[in-house]
Amino acid sequence: WNQIYNAGISAGSRLTMGNKIFSTLFKLKPESEALFSNVNVANMSSGAFHAHAVRVLSGLDMGISYLNDAATLTSLISHLATQHVARTGLKAVYFGAMGKVLMTVLPALIDNFNPDAW
Template identity: 35%
Template sequence: AAHCSWENRKEVQEIWHSVWGSQFAGRRVAVAKAVFQDLFNRDPDAKALFTRVNVDDMDSPEFEAHCLRVTNGLDTVIGLLDDATVLNEQLGHLHTQHEQREGVTAEHFAIFARSMAGALDQVAPCFNHRAWDDCFQVISDGIAHDL
């Protein structure tokens, strides 16, 4: 079972900070797009879930805004890893939002985890896979364990 130890939380927060520091304003969208592109390469059928946000043109403002909602959502939960009570409340909220989207599954989150780790590995100076996987598991379990 995932535990996301104190050391791993610190590593994940540091990795996250190094990637999204405010000096890289445009980077969130670019990295998120690369993550979604990798997800669609691994699971082409998943693309249809994002029709409403104009996934057919990933450079469109609709899809870029979607990318920002997801990365901001991740930013929030990574910042909350040290506060279990509020973290669980926020994960519960994200769970409800994803449950309402017909067709989203826990398997999608497992693929997303791999796509995200691959992207961070390329942009974070010293990416620690074990720390990331350990803490991301807590996040994806909280959002998608029963989807």
Template identity: 35%
Template sequence: MLRVLLLLTVAAVVSSSQGPSHCCSHGDREIVQEQWAHLWEDVESSKMKIGFGRLIFEKMFEAVPATKDLFKRVLPNGDTKSGEFAAHCMRIVNGLDMLINLLDDHDALESAVEHLAEQHSHREGIKKQHFVGFFKILEVGLPKILPKYSPNAWKACAMGLVNQIARKLT
């Protein structure tokens, strides 16, 4: 009985110290990072990132029209083609890029996730469901543009990040 209790205690300590990527295995991280890097091989990657981000947000606005109000500051007159919105899309995709590239650096990833969680907790109207919706849009879109999309790896890694960032939201 003591061995079982000790084993459970060790397992609990190990799993609690794993932070944002606790269910994202080494193999999952490699797959996600490799597939993500594949998206940006084009020399025009900044244009691709803006287009990619814009498409995700347009899908989100279509699915949940009320979310468009959350982006008034970067959506002058609701224009998703504006320079302000293009810059916002670039910031979002670069943030996602940073998280994916930090999957193998636990301390840096934890710091980045904490920063994003804190930053978004102060944004009025942003809810956990918005982050989940953002990931669901990625989940539908990535298989269309990645030849070897691995849904299990993406779900394991991305949902852990989503949950950690959104943990301070309602």
């Protein structure tokens, strides 16, 4: 993860990664695209969508950063769960789909990707 998120990559590279993750999700679960209408998913190059992608990647980064701190990680996940409960139409299946998406996108971005680490 550090190779693609924290190792001095450009903001543009992070946006490209975010767009790749979401475009892959929308191919896997096309109906999930409707969940993102409030962040201008119709224009994945828009500032609103880019801001959302950055928030998602930042959340993932925080979770990864606190894997060795169970109390903080639990608090982070609880906070995210609370935010997502309010999302109309959000289904648990989409979280599983996002896991599949990450396992599709990340190997193309990380040298010597180890699926067991994920």
